[in-house]
Amino acid sequence: MLVVLDPASPEPLFAQIGAQVRALVSRGELRPGERLPSARDLAGSLDVNLHTVLRAYQELRDDGVLELRRGRGAVVTAQPVDHAALHAAIAGVVTTARDLGVPPATTLALVREALR
Amino acid sequence: MTDRPPVPHRLSSTLLALVVPLVLLVAAGVTIATFADELPGRVAVHWGSSGPDGTGTLAAFLVVMLGVPALVAVGSWLVAVRWGWGSGTRRICVGLAVGFAVAFAVMAVGALAVQTGLDDGLESPRIDGVVVLAIVAGVVVGGAVAFLAPRDAPQPTSDRVPADAPRLDLAPGARAAWTRTVSSRSTAVVVGVTCAVLVVLAVALRTPLLAAVAAILAALLGTMFVFRVSVDERGLTVRSALGWPRLDVPLDELEQARVVEVRPLAEFGGWGYRLGRGARTGIVLRSGPGLEVERTGGRTYVVTVDDAERAVALLNTLADRRRVS
Numbered sequence: 001m002l003v004v005l006d007p008a009s010p011e012p013l014f015a016q017i018g019a020q021v022r023a024l025v026s027r028g029e030l031r032p033g034e035r036l037p038s039a040r041d042l043a044g045s046l047d048v049n050l051h052t053v054l055r056a057y058q059e060l061r062d063d064g065v066l067e068l069r070r071g072r073g074a075v076v077t078a079q080p081v082d083h084a085a086l087h088a089a090i091a092g093v094v095t096t097a098r099d100l101g102v103p104p105a106t107t108l109a110l111v112r113e114a115l116r
Numbered sequence: 117m118t119d120r121p122p123v124p125h126r127l128s129s130t131l132l133a134l135v136v137p138l139v140l141l142v143a144a145g146v147t148i149a150t151f152a153d154e155l156p157g158r159v160a161v162h163w164g165s166s167g168p169d170g171t172g173t174l175a176a177f178l179v180v181m182l183g184v185p186a187l188v189a190v191g192s193w194l195v196a197v198r199w200g201w202g203s204g205t206r207r208i209c210v211g212l213a214v215g216f217a218v219a220f221a222v223m224a225v226g227a228l229a230v231q232t233g234l235d236d237g238l239e240s241p242r243i244d245g246v247v248v249l250a251i252v253a254g255v256v257v258g259g260a261v262a263f264l265a266p267r268d269a270p271q272p273t274s275d276r277v278p279a280d281a282p283r284l285d286l287a288p289g290a291r292a293a294w295t296r297t298v299s300s301r302s303t304a305v306v307v308g309v310t311c312a313v314l315v316v317l318a319v320a321l322r323t324p325l326l327a328a329v330a331a332i333l334a335a336l337l338g339t340m341f342v343f344r345v346s347v348d349e350r351g352l353t354v355r356s357a358l359g360w361p362r363l364d365v366p367l368d369e370l371e372q373a374r375v376v377e378v379r380p381l382a383e384f385g386g387w388g389y390r391l392g393r394g395a396r397t398g399i400v401l402r403s404g405p406g407l408e409v410e411r412t413g414g415r416t417y418v419v420t421v422d423d424a425e426r427a428v429a430l431l432n433t434l435a436d437r438r439r440v441s
Binding site for chain 2 (some may be wrong): 001002003004005006007008016035037041042044045046047
């Protein structure tokens with residue numbers, strides 16, 4: 001799995017990690033049962049505080065994306081739904097936004113609003 | 117790969133892989149010579165589960181017991197001085213050479229010492245203790261020598277990574293990490309079944325030694341079955357589940373990384389942590405795509421892992437990013 005952090009972004013680092021793991025799981029790049037690196041290893045790799053990764057992992061667990069087991073680390077849970085339709089819809093949103101010239105920040109704001 | 121520097125540490129490799137083992141074996145021969153006239157005409161050379169069951173001449177026994185480790189030493193020495201660019205290669209060579217010499221020397225001296233004063237080699241007592249001592253001494257001394265063998269000096273480079281090497285689109289300030297595990301299910305099955313058979317045999321034949329062999333195999337399995345491969349600002353790290361063997365290639369010693377197609381049998385003669393064709397050190401658990409890293413000092417490493425394209429692209433990108441600034 002590839003995780004890229006942008007320290008300049010206003011989005012907190014733990015949220016960036018969480019978002020990328022979600023995306024990897026949703027795209028099928030991280031499969032159910034696959035083990036993530038230990039929080040310590042990932043924190044070392046990304047040069048962030050251990051608690052940043054732990055917080056990301058805990059939120060992912062709370063959302064049912066990961067299972068955290070003592071001694072076994074973080075494991076991707078079985079995802080019951082196929083997200084292909086969602087990806088197609090998102091691709092549609094992206095195309096439409098580009099066609100209409102709506103900037104990404106505005107599109108994101110609209111999506112966020114709709115999810116409330 | 118034609119412009120490799122000379123193999124480093126050839127003097128220490130010669131001393132540790134060739135001179136030390138040969139001196140040990142000669143010392144064992146001299147020790148045996150001091151009590152050779154007290155030995156029976158035909159000495160016991162083979163032990164079954166109930167005691168000695170085969171005899172032979174002293175000369176034939178010594179040719180095997182001192183000749184085999186001498187051949188291992190010569191072979192290891194040749195590999196170390198011809199292909200030992202990486203410290204891992206040299207360590208395995210000197211460890212094997214010394215370990216075999218110690219184990220065989222202890223075994224030869226011990227197996228003969230218990231036969232002094234006997235009329236017939238078949239009256240010899242069991243030598244289980246000698247065998248265990250020989251194996252433990254070989255592993256401990258061989259491991260210690262491997263540990264003490266000189267490591268590679270840092271060899272940073274400031275040369276840019278070649279422009280045609282794969283890259284990843286990474287924003288200037290971004291931090292990136294790639295990680296993946298690679299495992300060998302077939303190895304686990306084969307070793308697991310072997311261990312089970314050994315344990316059953318150990319119980320059935322009442323030979324605790326076989327159970328010990330099973331335990332050693334199981335420990336080896338732990339070191340060879342699962343590896344985690346990581347790429348980040350520290351470079352490439354490959355680490356087994358037990359933490360050893362491990363491989364670290366810091367970014368400032370990386371010349372370039374590329375994706376390769378690996379054929380374990382043809383290129384490495386098998387699977388595991390191996391030295392292969394072109395003096396490449398491989399952590400090879402399956403056939404198919406993997407990453408190949410060229411490191412300064414003529415060292416090349418191969419790791420079979422999924423998603424190697426991105427690992428390679430990230431390695432080149434991170435290494436090059438350091439050299440620009």
